[in-house]
Amino acid sequence: MTHKKPHLPSKICPVCQRPFTWRKKWARDWGQVVYCSERCRKNKNKHGD
Template sequence: MKGIKKQHLPSKICPICQRPFVWRKKWERDWGNVVYCSEKCQRAAKQFRRQNKETP
């Protein structure tokens, strides 16, 4: 992704906070699997799944 301007980077919408987030260098090899914008949202999703699992 070298040489691409910031406004042209790929982006996704976080399913937890509903905010857009853009591609980062550290996600270069794993961009297809990135779902959440932050660790906070990832933890919130995990907690949400855990709560729904406990409720019948």
């Protein structure tokens, strides 16, 4: 029997275009989270858009 997580909110990263889901460490700041990782946050200006 596998453990299934309940439905968690998700967003699309504007840099890599990949979906990422809510994490407990983002609980207080989920509304302000834009990037899926530090790598994407640091590369935000290198993206073509």
